[in-house]
Amino acid sequence: MNAPWKKYLPAIACGLLVLAGCNERKPEAAATNHVAALTGQLPYNPLAWKPITTLTNRAAATTSTLYGNDAAVAYARSTAGAAYPAGSVLALVTWAERDDPHWFGAKIPGKPQTVEFVSIGAQPQYAVYRGSPLAQAASDQSGSRIDFILHLRAAVIP
């Protein structure tokens, strides 16, 4: 009476358990947002700076945060205009957006797309980093990008 299928019982039981496990809806475990990490050689780490504002672009499906060093942040939060003092450095970090695994209705930073720096000296200097890992790339739009970045006004923080 030793039915041959009996030897498969443990495997079947394990399979059912796995299926049952899959059926459970569990939130993604606590983790850092690893895919959004900035890789490559950047002249500064903008994520270690304070944020000035954030913006998104629906068509491009991107989310960006403008960061600044202390001089830039102090200026942006106290003065209207684009005349940042010398020594200010701004960084606009742009990520592809991804669905927030924890909240239907929200998007969070995904893969980094670009990191753009504007440094204020005698003339504003522009540099853009792209790719994975991020590497400096040429740009023929530095003038318009400088203008765009310098005119992003600070998000109101009472």
Place this chain on the structure above:
Amino acid sequence: MTIERSSLPRVLFSLVIIGLLVFLAAQFVRPAIGNPPATAELAAPPEVKRVLRNSCYNCHSNETQLAWFDQVAPAYWIAARDVKMARSHLNFSEIAKLPAAQQKGLLWEAVNQAQLGAMPLPSYLALHPHARLSDADLAVLKNYLNPPSPAPAPDDKAKTAADEQYNHWIQASGTKLEVQLSPNGIAYPQDWKNWKAISTTDRFDNHTMRIIFGNDVAVRAIAEHRINPWPDGTIFAKSAWQQQPDADGNTRAGAFLQVEFMIKDSAKYASTRGWGYARWRGMDLKPYGKDAGFTAECVGCHNPVRHNDYVYTFPLEGLQ
């Protein structure tokens, strides 16, 4: 000894009889559930209703139908308590009384609770497996709440209001506001604007954008991968702005709406699962909540991520 031994079956018999009597008596203690008429039922397409009826209506509507095993106390008491609580939070038979925006907010929250496996209650699903939401069911609800739509157009009125707010703020920069305590006694952490951004979220469900700031303890915990649980002393500040679409296709941070805090202190805030919650709204930073009981909302909403120490945010790496 012999007397005791011979009385043992009798004692057991008496206990069984007493137990039965208590059980029978318990059947007469029946808090009413009742199904009052559906006065303002949710207006939604039939396929959406089908999903909600199958998975939610039994507790979240005035159409509760108890299975036979739910009719027996003490199971009945649990059912009565759950239905009462469920209806008070979200009742599909009366939801249409609420303003459209509030209805939508409740539905988004419901889908999130379902997506995170918090709803239907796992204990309910164990006995009522037919109520389980399939991925297809969830997709039906999501498509209903977030149908493909054109990009929002710039709103001149909202822009003017945001400009005005910005100008006031810039002119008053550096002036410290007197901020009242939150009703649960939490003082406004003045320094949060000098913290680092641990993440941002684009909340297309309610047209806001957020920066989540973390204090030094939070930033260090991220670097050391000690975020479940987060160490005592961690503070998050989540600041929300209205989304402000411009003519170039960018959506900017418009008017400031509110800032919310989570403060970790496992002993001090043990009653709210180790986190102190507080929220201040508007430019005058008015504390949120009529009394300290407002934190029940916070805990309820964060409960689906209890396995992540109640934190929704996926923090960015490399903040140091």
